[in-house]
Amino acid sequence: xxxxxxxxxxxxxxxxxxxxxxxxxxxxxxxxxxxxxxxxxxxxxxxxxxxxxxxxxxxxxxxxxxxxxxxxxxxxxxxxxxxxxxxxxxxxxxxxxxxxxxxxxxxxxxxxxxxxxxxxxxxxxxxxxxxxxxxxxxxxxxxxxxxxxxxxxxxxxxxxxxxxxxxxxxxxxxxxxxxxxxxxxxxxxxxxxxxxxxxxxxxxxxxxxxxxxxxxxxxxxxxxxxxxxxxxxxxxxxxxxxxxxxxxxxxxxxxxxxxxxxxxxxxxxxxxxxxxxxxxxxxxxxxxxxxxxxxxxxxxxxxxxxxxxxxxxxxxxxxxxxxxxxxxxxxxxxxxxxxxxxxxxxxxxxxxxxxxxxxxxxxxxx
Amino acid sequence: xxxxxxxxxxxxxxxxxxxxxxxxxxxxxxxxxxxxxxxxxxxxxxxxxxxxxxxxxxxxxxxxxxxxxxxxxxxxxxxxxxxxxxxxxxxxxxxxxxxxxxxxxxxxxxxxxxxxxxxxxxxxxxxxxxxxxxxxxxxxxxxxxxxxxxxxxxxxxxxxxxxxxxxxxxxxxxxxxxxxxxxxxxxxxxxxxxxxxxxxxxxxxxxxxxxxxxxxxxxxxxxxxxxxxxxxxxxxxxxxxxxxxxxx
Numbered sequence: 310x311x312x313x314x315x316x317x318x319x320x321x322x323x324x325x326x327x328x329x330x331x332x333x334x335x336x337x338x339x340x341x342x343x344x345x346x347x348x349x350x351x352x353x354x355x356x357x358x359x360x361x362x363x364x365x366x367x368x369x370x371x372x373x374x375x376x377x378x379x380x381x382x383x384x385x386x387x388x389x390x391x392x393x394x395x396x397x398x399x400x401x402x403x404x405x406x407x408x409x410x411x412x413x414x415x416x417x418x419x420x421x422x423x424x425x426x427x428x429x430x431x432x433x434x435x436x437x438x439x440x441x442x443x444x445x446x447x448x449x450x451x452x453x454x455x456x457x458x459x460x461x462x463x464x465x466x467x468x469x470x471x472x473x474x475x476x477x478x479x480x481x482x483x484x485x486x487x488x489x490x491x492x493x494x495x496x497x498x499x500x501x502x503x504x505x506x507x508x509x510x511x512x513x514x515x516x517x518x519x520x521x522x523x524x525x526x527x528x529x530x531x532x533x534x535x536x537x538x539x540x541x542x543x544x545x546x547x548x549x550x551x552x553x554x555x556x557x558x559x560x561x562x563x564x565x566x567x568x569x570x571x572x573x574x575x576x577x578x579x580x581x582x583x584x585x586x587x588x589x590x591x592x593x594x595x596x597x598x599x600x601x602x603x604x605x606x607x608x609x610x611x612x613x614x615x616x617x618x619x620x621x622x623x624x625x626x627x628x629x630x631x632x633x634x635x636x637x638x639x640x641x642x643x644x645x646x647x648x649x650x651x652x653x654x655x656x657x658x659x660x661x662x663x664x665x666x667x668x669x670x671x672x673x674x675x
Numbered sequence: 676x677x678x679x680x681x682x683x684x685x686x687x688x689x690x691x692x693x694x695x696x697x698x699x700x701x702x703x704x705x706x707x708x709x710x711x712x713x714x715x716x717x718x719x720x721x722x723x724x725x726x727x728x729x730x731x732x733x734x735x736x737x738x739x740x741x742x743x744x745x746x747x748x749x750x751x752x753x754x755x756x757x758x759x760x761x762x763x764x765x766x767x768x769x770x771x772x773x774x775x776x777x778x779x780x781x782x783x784x785x786x787x788x789x790x791x792x793x794x795x796x797x798x799x800x801x802x803x804x805x806x807x808x809x810x811x812x813x814x815x816x817x818x819x820x821x822x823x824x825x826x827x828x829x830x831x832x833x834x835x836x837x838x839x840x841x842x843x844x845x846x847x848x849x850x851x852x853x854x855x856x857x858x859x860x861x862x863x864x865x866x867x868x869x870x871x872x873x874x875x876x877x878x879x880x881x882x883x884x885x886x887x888x889x890x891x892x893x894x895x896x897x898x899x900x901x902x903x904x905x906x907x908x909x910x911x912x913x914x915x916x917x918x919x920x921x922x923x
Contacts (some may be wrong), residue, residue, distance in 0.1 A: 310801070310804060310805060310808040313797075313801060313810075314794070314796070314797060314801070314805065317797055317801075318796050319794040320796075321795070321796040391797075423750045435694075524887070568907075580792065581794055581795075583792075584792045584793075584794065585809070586777070587753060587779065587788075587792075588779070588780070588786075588805065588806050588809045588851070589777055589778065589779075589780040589781020589782070589784075589809050589810065590773065590781075590809050591777050591778075592774070592777075594809065628821065668753045668754075669748050669753050669754050672753075672788065672792065
């Protein structure tokens with residue numbers, strides 16, 4: 310009976326219902342998309358790093374797991390010393406630069422031969438490998454996003470490159486240039502940011518790690534197996550705080566929407582509350598009606614919000630092909646719970662006010 | 676109502692539908708209700724003594740502002756008395772908490788209001804069923820059917836209040852009031868918003884409920900003709916019963 314009454318109430322005021330549902334949907338979509346964007350960024354970045362094909366990566370002491378933040382403080386000569394270690398099959402020095410022109414992208418400065426030895430080489434969609442300091446390789450995702458093809462010019466890092474080839478994505482970065490040229494452009498002569506190390510067999514990785522610890526004490530040696538699990542938002546400074554702030558804003562939106570909606574509702578329905586009281590409805594019964602209606606609105610908003618998230622994901626990824634948004638079931642459930650709990654908190658005061666209305670005054674309400 | 680024009684005074688009590696029991700189902704003793712408006716105390720009820728016996732149909736008359744509705748609210752447990760006692764089926768409302776009075780209303784009182792007060796979002800069927808739901812004894816289809824038939828609502832149950840005439844709405848309100856078999860029905864100007872024909876219909880139904888089912892009814896009205904449908908009439912003025920009962 311209560312649910313029938315609530316459903317009729319909700320349907321009886323379609324505009325209010327629609328606005329409330331949209332408010333909750335925006336809250337849910339905001340949470341899902343913010344987390345989806347950050348998770349997508351992390352996952353995609355981790356997958357690309359894993360995709361290099363190395364067994365481990367070496368970074369300077371105290372370097373961030375985010376290669377773009379680490380600069381280039383290691384002498385490239387370390388590569389030669391690493392190659393002398395037992396079980397080491399190949400070492401690829403990489404200089405990482407961060408390009409912020411027309412987007413945010415990592416640029417890998419590589420030595421084509423050593424990078425091929427570690428990664429097994431690029432899969433070319435078109436064009437050829439790097440041959441000169443003005444050549445650049447771009448992956449297919451970047452090429453699709455920027456609508457460029459082999460032979461096109463590309464201006465990044467203050468330099469005019471020529472797109473030598475389009476390669477399959479998933480090898481660390483989306484843009485690759487020769488390391489020597491990038492060293493000159495960035496003033497990091499004979500420096501590298503990362504050494505990718507490939508062992509002759511994967512089960513030798515621990516032994517090689519021990520060797521490198523001896524050779525380069527204090528350096529960060531990160532195995533790339535299960536690298537995805539290490540790429541969490543807590544490893545990126547400020548990202549967790551950003552996510553929490555965005556979730557907080559989303560909860561505040563939902564709270565206020567529900568608060569205003571339910572407060573308006575109980576004022577509109579003052580006389581109905583008086584009628585319920587005259588029939589002997591307890592305070593608990595009235596609170597239950599208000600909170601049940603809130604739950605229904607929040608559930609509808611959650612469903613709408615999930616749909617909105619998928620719609621926005623489709624729109625964003627078609628507009629920005631390089632963008633990755635990972636919509637996770639875990640966060641769909643969490644966002645729904647956040648919406649419902651926030652909504653119930655927002656409805657708590659209106660429900661309390663409704664339950665305490667004087668029945669005589671309520672019945673006389675015009 | 677042309678054939679029911681004579682005003683009955685309280686001293687001219689008709690025989691109620693059933694012989695009154697010795698114990699009144701409703702009794703007020705020196706009942707006061709004082710409203711505080713700003714810094715002024717405004718007495719709405721000033722020492723009311725009333726007894727209503729099971730099976731009675733009592734009409735209470737009086738001019739606007741004489742305290743009729745306040746009396747109905749207090750004896751129905753919607754408002755708390757300032758002084759005195761209200762005994763409803765042996766329960767002293769003046770000593771009860773708000774929650775206890777709510778429970779008492781649920782089980783012992785049925786209200787009928789001048790403005791019908793049906794929930795606009797529900798059809799007639801659910802407006803009536805809602806009272807059963809709040810009552811908490813579950814839906815009784817036999818009782819429901821009997822009440823709907825008695826009040827001539829069987830064909831109108833799936834219409835919302837906005838689709839019903841005033842008379843039909845009041846019949847739905849009446850059905851809602853009696854569906855849970857209350858000890859007493861309190862009707863506050865039940866014909867105040869109705870035309871003559873609908874008023875006659877509703878009043879006839881009230882009398883029928885009283886006679887056939889022995890339903891105890893207290894009805895407030897300022898219409899002398901409507902009052903004649905009751906077994907007994909009390910007159911009120913300035914918060915006091917001025918005819919038919921003792922006055923403090």
